[in-house]
Amino acid sequence: MFTKLPRWIEVGGFWLASIAGAVNAIGLLGFEHQAVSHLTGTSTLLGLSLVNLDMSESLHLFIILVSFMLGAALSGVIIDNAVLRLGRRYSFALLIEAGLLLLAMLSLSQGSNLGHFLASAACGLQNGMVSTYSGATIRTTHVSGLFTDLGTMLGARLRGHPIDTRKIIIFLMLISGFIFGGSIGAYSFQHLQFVSLAIPATGAMALAVVYWVYRHISKVHG
Template identity: 30%
Template sequence: MFRHVGKGRTLAHNLQLASLLSLVAGIVNVTGIFALQTLTTNVTGHFAYFADEVAQNHFAQASVFLLYILAFLSGAFSSHFFIEITSRHDFKLGAALPISIEVFILISIAFLGPEAVKGNAHLIACSLLYAMGLQNALVTSLSNAVVRTTHLTGLFTDLGIELSKLLFNRNAEQQKALTSSIKLRLTIIAFFFSGCIVGGLVYFFQGMLSLLLAAAILIFGWVYAYLKFKILMMKRKLQH
């Protein structure tokens, strides 16, 4: 799911990627809300808060929301920059670097105590937004913009459109394509919500250690994809 790009990807690849990273995004989302009382997986709301603070001449607070927006942007920029640089040699390394950085950020924040979290709330929020920018740009690049995992507004819009199209479209091939797309969007939504529920339960009992679960899911996904590729290569060698 991390190695195939563009036309080389199948629905199965995208479903695997969508379920894995949407689950992570859901956990990070609910942890950010509970621990920091702010959005840490997307910047849509931060634009509204930024505009509201500027309108009230609260420029110091407005600058905080601007930093949140720039943190997410920086993560997206960094992710694609790493992919472009390393893909010239081996694309799997391009995917590995953003994931490694995201895992490092999640693990580092997970072990912070309540006082450290409270005293560094803005820095932690920026770090999580940077990590989600990394993830969203990575999954967008891999899937050719088919999969998005850190926010649901566009997904629900596209899902509504495609459900409507399904009612009127009678072409079998187009119906099949629409059904596949709807299945992918429902998978992302379901796993994002699942991540929110599971992450919320873990946070209730273990606090910021809920981010360790998100990091573990990322590591598991990478190891699974790596081993699956190695097994496939071994089978091909044996066949030849």
């Protein structure tokens, strides 16, 4: 389970969560308060718009949902496995994510709603890219499940069961990364508007390079 996860998971998870947090903050500030790194709020807004018979808004929200799903599907095509394992094509997936975010930046800067869909697809791609490892769920684009898991672990500890400290550390790193990224996204949006999407895009590209170098060094010394 979590004890089997490689040591680079903490750093990589923090980085990925920071990217998602930044994109989500920019989305909330610039996409008419729409979150794009997770779909709970978007699904709720879709339900509200359907009740109000706002078909234009409903279609827009529905496409955001579909875009996220298509991004996750693209991840499945690229990586071809839901299991986190060194050597799979994560660098390529990260570069595509960066490309989607840059295209979203250009679209939104020109006033096109296409950018909403591209940003959502980028988050779906990332969420699909890091899913499970040895049965351990890794989430980097939303934190609701992480807080739920921490709460159930606390409850189990109160009943006298042992706590997996590695699991807690990973969850706290992911939550901290998401909050940190949200702060970066919010601050940069105040000064750069949609150009601020270049920051998480650059983060994804940098992580792709770091991962590629790490993988090849591991192969040489493996």
